[in-house]
Amino acid sequence: MKAIILFFSSFFILLYNLGNQSLYPWDEAWYASIARNIVRGGSLLDLNYNSFPYWDHPPLGFWSIALSFKLLGIGEFSARLPMVLFASLSVVVIFLIGQKLKDLWVGLSAAVILFSSRWFLLRARSANLDILLLLCQLLVFYFSYNPKRLRDLYLLWFFFGLGLLSKSVIMVTLLPLVFLSTYQFVKNNKLKKGEWFGVAAIFVFPILSWYGFNTIRYGLPFLNRNILMVGLRRAETTGLSWSAFSQTMLYFRSAVHKWYLPFLSSLFLSIFLLERRQIRQVLFYLFLVSFPYLLSAETQIWHLIPVMAPMALLVSLVAFEIIDTILPVFKGTLLAIFILIAIFSFNSYWPSIFALPKAVSNEARLALIAKKSDLPLLVEDRTYLPAVIFYADKKIKPVYDRKVIENEPRPFQLLTRDFLLSNLKNYEVVSQTGDYVLILVK
Numbered sequence: 222m223k224a225i226i227l228f229f230s231s232f233f234i235l236l237y238n239l240g241n242q243s244l245y246p247w248d249e250a251w252y253a254s255i256a257r258n259i260v261r262g263g264s265l266l267d268l269n270y271n272s273f274p275y276w277d278h279p280p281l282g283f284w285s286i287a288l289s290f291k292l293l294g295i296g297e298f299s300a301r302l303p304m305v306l307f308a309s310l311s312v313v314v315i316f317l318i319g320q321k322l323k324d325l326w327v328g329l330s331a332a333v334i335l336f337s338s339r340w341f342l343l344r345a346r347s348a349n350l351d352i353l354l355l356l357c358q359l360l361v362f363y364f365s366y367n368p369k370r371l372r373d374l375y376l377l378w379f380f381f382g383l384g385l386l387s388k389s390v391i392m393v394t395l396l397p398l399v400f401l402s403t404y405q406f407v408k409n410n411k412l413k414k415g416e417w418f419g420v421a422a423i424f425v426f427p428i429l430s431w432y433g434f435n436t437i438r439y440g441l442p443f444l445n446r447n448i449l450m451v452g453l454r455r456a457e458t459t460g461l462s463w464s465a466f467s468q469t470m471l472y473f474r475s476a477v478h479k480w481y482l483p484f485l486s487s488l489f490l491s492i493f494l495l496e497r498r499q500i501r502q503v504l505f506y507l508f509l510v511s512f513p514y515l516l517s518a519e520t521q522i523w524h525l526i527p528v529m530a531p532m533a534l535l536v537s538l539v540a541f542e543i544i545d546t547i548l549p550v551f552k553g554t555l556l557a558i559f560i561l562i563a564i565f566s567f568n569s570y571w572p573s574i575f576a577l578p579k580a581v582s583n584e585a586r587l588a589l590i591a592k593k594s595d596l597p598l599l600v601e602d603r604t605y606l607p608a609v610i611f612y613a614d615k616k617i618k619p620v621y622d623r624k625v626i627e628n629e630p631r632p633f634q635l636l637t638r639d640f641l642l643s644n645l646k647n648y649e650v651v652s653q654t655g656d657y658v659l660i661l662v663k
Contacts, residue, residue, distance in 0.1 A: 223325075224313045227332055231309040235345050237575050239305065240298030243582040244611055249348045251607035253300040256286035260295070266434040272616050274439065276446045279431050281386040282350040300348040307356045308345030312336050314359040315530055321366055322499040322538055326552050330537035330559045337563035338529050340476035340522060342574050350388040351526040357384030359530050361395050362506050365402035366499075371416060374406050378424040385428050390452030394509050453513075465518040472522040477529060479566050484532045487539040494542055503538060507531035583654040584636070588612035590652050591634050591659055599629060601637040605657075609636055626662070635660050 244250040251270065258269045268275040268283060285303035293299040312332045319328030335341055344351045357380055364377035381399050384392035403420075412420075435443045474481040494500045510527045514520040537559070544555050581589075584605035591598050592613045600609050601620040610617045620626060626635065626645070634651070639658045642648070651659045 223329075224316060227316055228309050228313045231312045231336055232305060235305040235308060235342075236302075238577060238579075239301050239346055240296060241577050241579045242297065243580070243585040244297055244300060244348065244608060245582075246584065246605045246608040248350075248607070249300065250611040252283060252350070253286060253295075253348050254607060254611045256283045256290055256300070257295055257611070259283060259287040260290045266431050267438070271610050274443075276435065276439070276443050277451045278350055278388050278447075279386040279428075281383065282353045282388070285353070286348060301346055304345055304347060304349065304352045307352045308341070311352065311356045311359055311530070314356065314363055315533060318359065318363050318366070318534060319537060321363065322503070322534065323541060326556055327534075327537045327541050330540070330556055331533045333556075333559050333563045334480055334533035334536055335529055337566040338476065338480055338533070339478040339566070339570055339574075340526060341529050342570060344523060344526050346574065349523070351523055354384065354388040354392065355527050355530055357381075357387050357392060358395060358510060358527050360384075361392075361399065362530075365398050366502060368402055368406045371410070371412075374403065374420060375423050377402060378420050379427070382424040382427045386431065390448050391513065393452070394513055395506075398505065398509055462518065465520070466515055468518070469514055469520045469525070472520065473525050473528065476522050476525050477532060478569075479562050480532065480536060483536045483540075483562075487536045490539050490543065491535060494539060497542065499538060500535075500542070503531055503534045507535060582608065583657045584608045585612045586654050587636055587652055587657055587659040591636060594634060596661070597629070597633040599626065599633060599635045601626075601635060601641060629662075632661060632663050635662050 244253055255268050255270050255275055259265060263269050265280065265284065268280055282303070285307075286300055289299040289302045293302070312335060315335050316328040316332040319325075319331040341352075341355075360380040361377060361384060364373050364380065368374055368377060377399060381392065381395065384395070435447075477484065491500050491504060495504075507528070510531060511525075514524050514528070540555055540559075541552065544551055582605075585608055588609040589612050591609075592615065597618060598609075598613055598615060599618045599620050600606050603619060606617065606619055618625070618629075620635075620637075623644070631647075635648070636657065636659050639653065639656050642658065642660070645660075645662070647663045648660045649663065651661050653659070
């Protein structure tokens with residue numbers, strides 16, 4: 222019953238004003254365009270963006286957005302709705318993990334901490350993939366902790382495989398946790414050949430379709446892009462450095478806001494609680510999901526969403542381990558303190574996350590005007606390209622060099638910045654919003 226209340230409370234709060242703002246370029250509009258292509262008869266396996274194959278991330282998130290489009294129509298609300306659902310499920314799963322690790326108090330506190338973390342809320346209301354990855358990681362951790370039945374082992378490997386379909390292959394960092402849990406299970410429960418096959422099949426079959434299809438069709442370029450460049454961040458990893466580490470911690474502080482100092486305190490205090498298995502397990506989980514970002518100078522704030530789950534678990538677990546030792550009668554008071562911090566957090570987030578007025582962005586407004594014309598549309602400025610592609614609903618030709626404009630057969634439309642118009646001739650301004658301008662080049 223408590224899990225159901227947590228789910229619906231989270232779900233309806235996150236729904237508030239969900240479709241008020243236009244989709245943001247990079248990555249919301251980007252991902253929504255890919256999902257729309259699926260709905261309009263595109264392949265479930267051969268993802269497409271602006272008429273080119275898309276390889277950066279696997280299809281699970283795009284399938285969920287496409288299903289939402291299919292059921293509710295294509296728009297901002299339906300694009301973001303799946304992540305609201307996954308975020309609400311994440312709150313429930315972290316509550317269940319807290320119960321499994323210790324008790325109800327830890328579960329409730331962890332749920333409160335995760336749900337009131339700033340960037341969890343931001344990404345939960347966005348058509349991105351981070352919350353889906355977080356949910357898959359939480360499910361893997363849940364079933365990895367003290368699995369007792371064969372079903373637990375099946376679900377552990379199933380959600381691990383599902384996670385590999387959520388966002389690049391970053392989920393692979395949890396492989397040591399999965400292996401260790403499997404080893405401990407097998408040590409106590411001898412598996413038959415058929416059961417081994419079942420474990421392998423439930424892991425391989427979900428990921429084989431997309432990875433197998435694209436590997437056969439595109440070969441090494443696909444694997445290099447998806448696994449090495451995006452998933453394992455080959456192009457970004459520069460080795461451990463103090464500047465990269467301090468920048469990542471600064472991002473994390475902003476991402477979790479009021480929970481940053483409690484997290485650092487819990488991290489320090491956990492040293493004195495290492496004899497407790499659940500503390501070691503959460504620290505191991507924290508290490509596995511965070512170390513790839515500590516090694517990269519290119520880590521962005523949204524990359525740290527998965528780190529919020531072990532952070533929430535560690536803060537609540539350490540706090541209640543200590544209160545149990547000192548003053549167990551104050552458990553309710555401690556939970557009340559966590560809820561009070563969450564309320565203060567919400568009070569500061571509400572204007573910038575939930576109370577946004579209904580608005581159409583400049584690039585979306587001009588793209589909708591351009592959509593009415595059958596003329597080709599060129600876009601000069603990649604910063605808002607995905608939003609133009611989504612709202613113009615046509616193939617867009619990006620302009621990387623002014624020679625493209627000179628050589629393009631006329632007439633055509635061009636969406637650009639007004640300060641870039643000085644060298645252009647024979648054009649007519651169709652519409653302008655701010656410094657964005659849509660012109661007809663004759």
